[in-house]
Amino acid sequence: MAEYNLVSECVGLITLRNPPVNALSAAVRQGIVDTVQRALSDPNVKSVVICGQNGIFCGGADIKEFGSNMTGPPLIPMIHAIESANKPVVAAIEGSALGGGLELALGCHYRIAHSKARLGLPEVTLGLLPAAGGSQRLPRLIGVPAALNLITTGRHVTAAEALQLGIVDQVTDHNTVDAAVKFALSVAGRSLGPRRISAHPCPQQPDLDALFEEVMQKVRQSARGAIAPIACVQAVRAAATLPYAQGMERERELMATLFTSGQARALQYCFFAERAVGRWRMPSGARWDTSKPRPLHKAAVIGLGIMGRGITVALAQTGLSVIAVETQEKQLMEAKQAISGMLERGAKRRGVAPALDRVIYSQNIQAVADVDLVIEAVFEDIALKTKVFQQLSAVCKPGTLLCTNTSALDVDQLASETPNPELVVGMHFFAPAHVMKLLEVVYGPRSSPQAVATAMQLGKKMGKASVAVGNCRGFVGNRMLKPYIEEAFFLLEEGATPELVDQALEEFGFAMGVFRMSDLSGLDVGWRIRKGDGLVEPSTASGRSTRIRQGRRYSPLGDLLCEEGRFGQKTGRGWYQYDKPGSRVARSDPWLHSFLGAYRAQHGLVARRIDHQEVLERCLYALINEGFHILDDGIAAGPEDIDVIYVSGYGWPRHRGGPMFYANMVGLAKVLERLEHYQQLHPEVPHLQPSSLLRRLVASGSPPIHKWGEAIKKLHSQL
Numbered sequence: 104m105a106e107y108n109l110v111s112e113c114v115g116l117i118t119l120r121n122p123p124v125n126a127l128s129a130a131v132r133q134g135i136v137d138t139v140q141r142a143l144s145d146p147n148v149k150s151v152v153i154c155g156q157n158g159i160f161c162g163g164a165d166i167k168e169f170g171s172n173m174t175g176p177p178l179i180p181m182i183h184a185i186e187s188a189n190k191p192v193v194a195a196i197e198g199s200a201l202g203g204g205l206e207l208a209l210g211c212h213y214r215i216a217h218s219k220a221r222l223g224l225p226e227v228t229l230g231l232l233p234a235a236g237g238s239q240r241l242p243r244l245i246g247v248p249a250a251l252n253l254i255t256t257g258r259h260v261t262a263a264e265a266l267q268l269g270i271v272d273q274v275t276d277h278n279t280v281d282a283a284v285k286f287a288l289s290v291a292g293r294s295l296g297p298r299r300i301s302a303h304p305c306p307q308q309p310d311l312d313a314l315f316e317e318v319m320q321k322v323r324q325s326a327r328g329a330i331a332p333i334a335c336v337q338a339v340r341a342a343a344t345l346p347y348a349q350g351m352e353r354e355r356e357l358m359a360t361l362f363t364s365g366q367a368r369a370l371q372y373c374f375f376a377e378r379a380v381g382r383w384r385m386p387s388g389a390r391w392d393t394s395k396p397r398p399l400h401k402a403a404v405i406g407l408g409i410m411g412r413g414i415t416v417a418l419a420q421t422g423l424s425v426i427a428v429e430t431q432e433k434q435l436m437e438a439k440q441a442i443s444g445m446l447e448r449g450a451k452r453r454g455v456a457p458a459l460d461r462v463i464y465s466q467n468i469q470a471v472a473d474v475d476l477v478i479e480a481v482f483e484d485i486a487l488k489t490k491v492f493q494q495l496s497a498v499c500k501p502g503t504l505l506c507t508n509t510s511a512l513d514v515d516q517l518a519s520e521t522p523n524p525e526l527v528v529g530m531h532f533f534a535p536a537h538v539m540k541l542l543e544v545v546y547g548p549r550s551s552p553q554a555v556a557t558a559m560q561l562g563k564k565m566g567k568a569s570v571a572v573g574n575c576r577g578f579v580g581n582r583m584l585k586p587y588i589e590e591a592f593f594l595l596e597e598g599a600t601p602e603l604v605d606q607a608l609e610e611f612g613f614a615m616g617v618f619r620m621s622d623l624s625g626l627d628v629g630w631r632i633r634k635g636d637g638l639v640e641p642s643t644a645s646g647r648s649t650r651i652r653q654g655r656r657y658s659p660l661g662d663l664l665c666e667e668g669r670f671g672q673k674t675g676r677g678w679y680q681y682d683k684p685g686s687r688v689a690r691s692d693p694w695l696h697s698f699l700g701a702y703r704a705q706h707g708l709v710a711r712r713i714d715h716q717e718v719l720e721r722c723l724y725a726l727i728n729e730g731f732h733i734l735d736d737g738i739a740a741g742p743e744d745i746d747v748i749y750v751s752g753y754g755w756p757r758h759r760g761g762p763m764f765y766a767n768m769v770g771l772a773k774v775l776e777r778l779e780h781y782q783q784l785h786p787e788v789p790h791l792q793p794s795s796l797l798r799r800l801v802a803s804g805s806p807p808i809h810k811w812g813e814a815i816k817k818l819h820s821q822l
């Protein structure tokens with residue numbers, strides 16, 4: 104919908120009205136077509152201003168329409184009609200002008216932006232390209248290199264940067280619509296030819312071929328198999344080399360390939376999934392919209408190792424006062440230096456003053472007496488954490504929320520050690536905590552809805568994808584990682600190499616294969632956990648029986664490497680070799696290959712040829728299968744929660760939508776069939792046994808992913 108008013112006697116003011124972001128739905132497009140026509144045909148109107156209601160210009164095309172039959176006037180002719188108008192049209196940009204919203208503004212003759220506005224062409228993040236002329240107009244307006252940067256990354260720019268680049272004509276700190284109306288009055292009657300961007304030639308660029316070759320190479324590398332960034336480069340190339348009309352034709356062709364692609368579906372699913380996880384709910388019936396978060400002013404972090412330092416930085420950057428506690432003086436001084444450095448670097452990047460004085464350092468846990476929330480980040484040891492929780496319960500004022508940054512320990516057990524278990528939740532950060540996007544907020548059966556709401560809101564303020572999950576071993580992310588890693592170990596026993604497994608996973612789109620990731624995070628982490636679980640045994644024994652532990656297949660390969668002191672990057676040796684400890688470039692290691700050969704010989708294993716498909720099926724389907732168990736157990740509220748966790752915290756390629764979305768794309772029946780196949784071959788591997796939820800979903804006709812929630816409820820009620 105678009106509203107029309109005549110203001111200042113001769114300016115036609117068109118206001119887009121489609122809350123919350125004034126997306127260009129069919130009704131809005133129709134409204135724009137009608138109101139523009141009205142303004143142009145009214146002889147009293149000398150110029151036109153387009154703005155959006157509620158302080159936001161336009162969030163772009165209506166993404167929800169993409170999956171359906173699109174009706175209403177198409178965007179491209181609508182924008183052409185504005186550009187070819189014989190009266191000046193000014194875009195008054197407040198809040199956001201994104202995607203189709205910015206393309207609409209580029210069709211206007213002038214653009215005035217509020218200083219707090221943000222502009223961008225983020226279509227690439229949805230698996231698309233700016234196909235309402237954006238890929239053709241932006242390079243003509245700001246030149247090829249800058250346009251390539253914006254279009255291939257989808258990044259949003261501030262009004263100041265937009266002014267510098269030449270995207271907007273004026274920036275105001277005052278009322279943007281008033282400024283635009285004033286501006287529109289001042290340009291009434293001026294020649295519009297030079298203001299029509301489509302009529303501009305693209306600014307000359309020396310050695311265009313070399314530029315595009317270089318950009319294409321970079322984009323291919325960072326795209327990890329995503330097709331939209333490549334199509335974006337091709338579209339900008341068309342703008343640089345073809346007349347406008349032919350460039351538009353090329354833009355349309357490229358968009359046609361992207362529009363119906365699985366990648367676009369996956370990326371748009373991720374967009375909505377990220378928003379859906381904010382609408383959390385607990386099995387108790389508590390929900391996001393009925394649970395009020397507690398206001399937070401002061402927080403504390405206990406334990407200033409790597410995690411505690413990152414958490415302190417993340418808290419201080421949200422504007423909270425933080426008491427950072429570390430009992431050992433030397434560690435406290437080291438942490439203070441490290442935290443100050445991180446805050447200074449972060450502030451420099453964001454162009455703000457560092458929040459150094461927001462952090463107070465103390466060796467004494469008594470210093471946290473008056474904080475609203477504490478995040479405990481001491482060593483991962485249940486006895487130590489229990490002690491800290493007991494101390495906190497005695498020290499903190501009544502009502503202080505007690506959060507534990509554990510990655511695997513039982514949040515409910517910790518809660519039971521405190522007099523107020525309802526105040527306890529897990530906040531599982533990922534290292535480095537001030538950088539990584541993911542936060543698992545873990546609730547136990549006794550966590551209060553308010554405690555969960557507060558932790559979720561805090562995560563959002565930190566800019567994290569916060570996902571509320573139930574309490575179980577490994578929560579969601581690490582629980583699903585276990586079968587994935589185990590399958591990778593089994594594949595090595597059967598004849599694969601770390602290089603082969605990693606290559607298959609990286610070609611699939613993972614940032615890093617499982618073995619490179621293991622080298623980065625340290626092999627000793629898993630070793631310690633397996634020791635704690637009583638799985639690690641002396642390495643001298645051989646034969647099949649030593650590879651069955653606690654009644655299931657077990658591979659001691661990781662343990663054997665640790666016994667050799669090969670902990671990964673930090674020791675310069677792991678599944679790969681490195682130039683020196685701490686170095687990041689993984690090189691194939693002949694020692695490892697002969698070690699694998701000797702291991703197979705010792706255990707009577709005959710290496711066979713393993714292809715990429717088997718690697719993907721065994722590692723990914725085992726992980727997905729665990730995801731179905733998690734849904735069945737009610738640990739994650741829906742497949743979106745699992746997918747957001749995997750995309751934002753575990754390097755799962757976003758253009759494949761997350762593991763559960765991927766299973767839906769592959770087909771549940773196919774996933775089930777392959778799991779059954781591998782389970783027959785490896786009966787001693789329980790994680791290959793298809794989950795009963797997967798079986799039930801297939802039996803009920805494999806509903807599409809957005810219907811799983813309903814199906815799960817129905818299946819549970821039939822049990």
Ligand SMILES: CCCCCCCCCCCCC/C=C/C(=O)SCCNC(=O)CCNC(=O)[C@H](O)C(C)(C)COP(=O)(O)OP(=O)(O)OC[C@H]1O[C@@H](n2cnc3c(N)ncnc32)[C@H](O)[C@@H]1OP(=O)(O)O
Pocket residue numbers: 123124126161162163164165166167178199201202203204225226229231232233234235358359360362363375378379
């Ligand atoms: C057969 C072949 C045919 C081929 C040819 C096809 C022709 C088609 C041609 C079409 C050409 C189109 C070219 C243009 C494409 C686009 O414009 S794509 C959209 C680009 N825009 C974006 O990516 C912006 C997305 N939105 C945001 O980044 C943020 O929402 C925001 C605008 C910055 C606001 O942020 P915030 O205040 O934090 O609010 P949110 O929580 O993010 O959002 C609030 C709710 O609004 C929903 N929403 C946001 N944007 C859109 C949108 N563009 N469309 C629909 N809905 C949107 C969002 O989902 C939230 O709602 P809930 O999910 O219900 O919470």
